[in-house]
Amino acid sequence: MTALLEMRGITKEFPGVKALDTVNLTVKDGEIHALVGENGAGKSTLMKVLSGVYPAGSYDGEIHYDGALAEFGDISDSEAKGVIIIHQELALVPLLSIAENLFLGNERARGGIINWRETNKRTEALLQKVGLKEPPSTLVDKLGVGKQQLVEIAKALSKEVRLLILDEPTAALSESDSQALLDLMLELKQQGVTQIIISHKLNEVRRVADSVTVIRDGSTVSTMDAKTQDITEDNIVRDMVGRDMAHRYPARERRAGEVLMEVKDWNVWHPLHTDRQVIEDVNMAVRAGEVVGIAGLMGAGRTELAMSIFGRSYGRNISGSVEVGGKPVDVSTVSKAIEAGLAYVTEDRKSLGLILEETIQRNITMANLEEVARGQVLNESAETRVAEEYRKALNIRTPGVFQRVMNLSGGNQQKVVLSKWLFAKPEVLILDEPTRGIDVGAKFEIYGIINDLSKQGKGVIMISSEMPELLGMCDRIYVMNEGAFVGELSAEDASQERIMSLIVTE
Amino acid sequence: MDIAEHGAEAPEKQGIGEYLVRHLREYGLLFALIAIMAFFQIVTEGTLLKPVNVTNLLLQNSYIVIMALGMLIVIVSGNIDLSVGSVMGFVGALAAVMIVEWELSTAVTMVTCLVAGGLIGAAQGYWIAYWKIPSFIVTLAGMLVFRGASLWLLEGQSLGPFPREFQMLANGFVPDIFPSGVSQTVADLLGQKRVNVLALGTGLVAAGLIVWMELKARAQNKAYGMAGEPQAFFIARIGIVAIALIFILFKLSTFRGLPNVLITMGVLTIIYAFFTGRTVTGRRIYALGGNEKAAKLSGIKTERLTFLAFVNMGVLAGIAGMVFAARLNSATPKAGFALELDVIAAVFIGGASMSGGVGKIVGAVVGAFLMGVLNNGMSIMGIGIDYQQMIKGLVLLAAVIFDVYNKSKQG
Ligand SMILES: Nc1ncnc2c1ncn2[C@@H]1O[C@H](COP(=O)(O)OP(=O)(O)OP(=O)(O)O)[C@@H](O)[C@H]1O
Ligand SMILES: [Mg+2]
Numbered sequence: 001m002t003a004l005l006e007m008r009g010i011t012k013e014f015p016g017v018k019a020l021d022t023v024n025l026t027v028k029d030g031e032i033h034a035l036v037g038e039n040g041a042g043k044s045t046l047m048k049v050l051s052g053v054y055p056a057g058s059y060d061g062e063i064h065y066d067g068a069l070a071e072f073g074d075i076s077d078s079e080a081k082g083v084i085i086i087h088q089e090l091a092l093v094p095l096l097s098i099a100e101n102l103f104l105g106n107e108r109a110r111g112g113i114i115n116w117r118e119t120n121k122r123t124e125a126l127l128q129k130v131g132l133k134e135p136p137s138t139l140v141d142k143l144g145v146g147k148q149q150l151v152e153i154a155k156a157l158s159k160e161v162r163l164l165i166l167d168e169p170t171a172a173l174s175e176s177d178s179q180a181l182l183d184l185m186l187e188l189k190q191q192g193v194t195q196i197i198i199s200h201k202l203n204e205v206r207r208v209a210d211s212v213t214v215i216r217d218g219s220t221v222s223t224m225d226a227k228t229q230d231i232t233e234d235n236i237v238r239d240m241v242g243r244d245m246a247h248r249y250p251a252r253e254r255r256a257g258e259v260l261m262e263v264k265d266w267n268v269w270h271p272l273h274t275d276r277q278v279i280e281d282v283n284m285a286v287r288a289g290e291v292v293g294i295a296g297l298m299g300a301g302r303t304e305l306a307m308s309i310f311g312r313s314y315g316r317n318i319s320g321s322v323e324v325g326g327k328p329v330d331v332s333t334v335s336k337a338i339e340a341g342l343a344y345v346t347e348d349r350k351s352l353g354l355i356l357e358e359t360i361q362r363n364i365t366m367a368n369l370e371e372v373a374r375g376q377v378l379n380e381s382a383e384t385r386v387a388e389e390y391r392k393a394l395n396i397r398t399p400g401v402f403q404r405v406m407n408l409s410g411g412n413q414q415k416v417v418l419s420k421w422l423f424a425k426p427e428v429l430i431l432d433e434p435t436r437g438i439d440v441g442a443k444f445e446i447y448g449i450i451n452d453l454s455k456q457g458k459g460v461i462m463i464s465s466e467m468p469e470l471l472g473m474c475d476r477i478y479v480m481n482e483g484a485f486v487g488e489l490s491a492e493d494a495s496q497e498r499i500m501s502l503i504v505t506e
Numbered sequence: 507m508d509i510a511e512h513g514a515e516a517p518e519k520q521g522i523g524e525y526l527v528r529h530l531r532e533y534g535l536l537f538a539l540i541a542i543m544a545f546f547q548i549v550t551e552g553t554l555l556k557p558v559n560v561t562n563l564l565l566q567n568s569y570i571v572i573m574a575l576g577m578l579i580v581i582v583s584g585n586i587d588l589s590v591g592s593v594m595g596f597v598g599a600l601a602a603v604m605i606v607e608w609e610l611s612t613a614v615t616m617v618t619c620l621v622a623g624g625l626i627g628a629a630q631g632y633w634i635a636y637w638k639i640p641s642f643i644v645t646l647a648g649m650l651v652f653r654g655a656s657l658w659l660l661e662g663q664s665l666g667p668f669p670r671e672f673q674m675l676a677n678g679f680v681p682d683i684f685p686s687g688v689s690q691t692v693a694d695l696l697g698q699k700r701v702n703v704l705a706l707g708t709g710l711v712a713a714g715l716i717v718w719m720e721l722k723a724r725a726q727n728k729a730y731g732m733a734g735e736p737q738a739f740f741i742a743r744i745g746i747v748a749i750a751l752i753f754i755l756f757k758l759s760t761f762r763g764l765p766n767v768l769i770t771m772g773v774l775t776i777i778y779a780f781f782t783g784r785t786v787t788g789r790r791i792y793a794l795g796g797n798e799k800a801a802k803l804s805g806i807k808t809e810r811l812t813f814l815a816f817v818n819m820g821v822l823a824g825i826a827g828m829v830f831a832a833r834l835n836s837a838t839p840k841a842g843f844a845l846e847l848d849v850i851a852a853v854f855i856g857g858a859s860m861s862g863g864v865g866k867i868v869g870a871v872v873g874a875f876l877m878g879v880l881n882n883g884m885s886i887m888g889i890g891i892d893y894q895q896m897i898k899g900l901v902l903l904a905a906v907i908f909d910v911y912n913k914s915k916q917g
Binding site: 310311313333334335337338344346351352353354355356357358362366367369370373376377378380381420424 | 729784786787790792793796797799800801802804805806807863864
């Protein structure tokens with residue numbers, strides 16, 4: 001097999017940060033090539049260089065594509081050559097239909113008039129290819145993330161794609177949606193589409209990749225080829241973090257104390273369709289020092305449950321009571337919930353967790369400004385001290401806490417959100433998909449932080465779609481399905497099979 | 507990629523040229539103001555900076571500056587207020603009716619006017635904050651309503667004159683507290699006919715304070731490894747600001763001294779700069795404008811803040827209304843017509859972002875004066891109102907394009 005793409009000595013600098021330092025990447029024609037590495041290693045940046053988001057001239061090094069030197073001035077240049085990128089953040093227009101999104105900027109039209117018949121016909125064909133059964137006129141808004149991801153791929157297919165780049169495509173997907181996506185990737189490979197996938201889920205990498213390139217601190221560490229060597233998760237991890245990692249989950253002494261927080265008879269209705277009940281009779285307790293998991297499929301209502309408890313940030317006609325330390329507390333607004341000792345780390349950091357334009361420092365102190373102020377007056381040096389402390393504790397990779405959050409890699413942004421809520425000093429921390437898009441090394445660090453909290457006698461509620469993570473971390477797991485708790489398992493009894501069977505039998 | 511190390515040294519290593527390019531926006535505004543003043547000083551053959559004209563410039567723009575303070579907060583919070591011109595006119599009319607027709611005292615009138623401004627702001631803010639009706643629409647309605655309301659109050663006529671105490675609000679000057687002997691000595695020393703020592707002293711003290719505060723902030727930034735500006739720039743910038751301040755107040759001191767309005771304006775500017783930059787509530791307004799949902803989920807009472815931003819705007823529009831009426835010595839139904847556009851333009855020229863979360867008080871004030879100097883200079887030159895409008899429009903556009911261009915370059 002010949003190489004379709006060769007990137008040689010790519011160096012890219014941002015003010016104060018060398019994101020890429022003479023990186024090499026060779027992708028063979030017709031293969032699936034995985035790109036892995038820690039958060040902030042430079043994976044997304046490399047792909048942006050490749051696809052012309054950062055135009056030729058803004059980086060050093062050469063790109064050879066399809067036997068010729070490629071100098072893409074912008075995305076349309078690279079798209080014309082069949083290089084299509086699907087970014088870490090989805091880029092669909094929510095209030096347009098699937099068909100409109102697919103042909104946005106590439107409309108099927110004659111003389112400026114859109115030919116809807118052709119548009120819809122081609123959309124149907126493309127949707128069939130990616131295995132979506134929705135009618136072309138469905139608004140993208142109405143689709144789940146998994147299906148939106150498939151629409152993105154369909155959009156790529158509408159453009160004569162030769163090299164498809166997927167930046168963490170499964171990060172927000174449920175188990176079954178991920179499987180469907182990976183199957184689709186394999187099928188596209190059969191049809192001759194070369195693909196590059198960035199992922200932190202190493203089992204997926206193993207499943208689909210023909211070769212794997214590991215990037216660390218902006219440089220290529222190794223490239224493994226599945227034909228000539230056995231690619232194991234341990235191998236990848238070792239190259240990623242630069243050392244062997246014997247355990248994925250740090251050990252913790254388990255000792256649950258008194259009941260710290262209790263939620264009783266919690267009922268929530270949908271904010272718009274008021275006749276639809278989203279959460280039904282949930283009863284839940286967390287003890288001091290306990291890590292409690294909530295397992296369930298995507299759409300089971302876990303996020304809705306957490307947000308409705310945290311200051312009624314979701315839903316209406318909420319009924320039920322919350323007790324902290326044996327006393328009923330008022331959690332009707334976010335500030336009251338924070339006062340009662342709760343904190344909620346959102347799963348959607350970009351739109352609900354961060355102010356992207358602001359600095360790391362200002363994001364970290366946002367939920368607890370009182371602590372860095374005397375009365376109304378802010379003490380900026382205290383603020384900087386706090387931010388620096390969390391930067392070190394959570395190992396946030398950045399030139400300084402005055403960097404804007406926008407410029408951080410996805411995983412490091414997640415650490416900023418986490419810092420913000422740790423600084424709010426909660427008694428009970430609710431984590432919603434806390435390790436989404438986070439590399440193995442950083443995951444280990446975050447697990448360590450969770451363990452520290454538990455050691456200090458705090459309670460942790462962990463919502464996660466990654467079952468191994470729940471099984472590895474939690475003392476107890478609630479299983480949720482369609483808005484209700486359908487079971488509760490202790491750490492000893494819990495297994496993937498038991499959780500799944502509880503979900504299915506309901 | 508050892509970023510920690512790289513970052514700490516970066517500010518020292520980067521060249522002056524590179525620094526300038528990256529911070530063009532902040533300096534740009536200051537340079538633009540100086541350049542425009544120099545230009546008009548030359549083409550008006552020195553009229554622009556004559557003491558009487560400097561005094562005039564300050565008086566003429568005072569109400570715009572005062573409203574720009576509130577508008578900055580409204581815009582930072584992610585909203586807009588189109589009604590301020592009308593509200594200002596309405597409050598002026600109210601003042602005239604209370605004093606001239608009902609013969610109420612100046613004190614009662616002033617308090618009532620402030621309360622009226624606050625209530626108007628509250629009435630609009632209520633719909634915006636708690637009903638989530640876009641501020642553009644609510645204040646567009648407010649603009650029409652209060653334009654009509656002032657016409658109705660004044661029955662289409664101008665109403666005046668005001669008693670002396672009320673006029674003092676805009677046209678009064680702070681008397682020199684220094685004995686005339688001192689003034690005479692200073693005047694002789696500077697080769698002037700007369701010098702208001704209080705005004706000159708205020709200039710010196712203010713300049714000293716600014717230098718001191720900037721030095722302190724710089725030392726603090728350095729202690730925390732924050733990228734500070736290169737030494738040369740720091741000295742040049744602070745030097746220019748300090749000299750300009752002393753220069754302006756010197757000019758004032760050779761005319762009639764410190765206008766009352768300047769004190770009002772100066773004190774308000776300091777209060778609001780402190781409020782937005784250094785207080786918890788101020789910071790929360792930036793968070794609200796930066797990402798409302800994230801702010802809300804961080805326990806920030808976003809509705810209440812939005813509401814208060816409009817109440818505050820109303821009060822400031824009230825102050826501006828009284829100043830304006832006092833300055834003209836009458837209330838007219840046309841007062842404040844289209845003024846909201848000048849105020850909004852000043853805030854955007856000052857670097858605020860339409861999408862919220864970005865902007866500074868000092869920027870808005872400088873932006874207001876930039877527009878003011880343009881107006882004043884062009885009027886002295888005898889340029890017609892037609893061209894004036896076009897030029898001002900283009901300046902606004904240029905400033906915003908400059909902003910966007912700068913941002914895209916920084917990636
Ligand atoms: N526009 C930018 N300005 C400044 N620094 C940037 C910018 N974009 C990226 N960086 C920096 O470049 C480095 C690489 O970022 P990149 O997004 O490529 O990481 P990544 O490997 O994709 O990480 P993740 O797995 O977390 O998504 C990071 O240190 C990041 O902070
Ligand atoms: Mg990335």
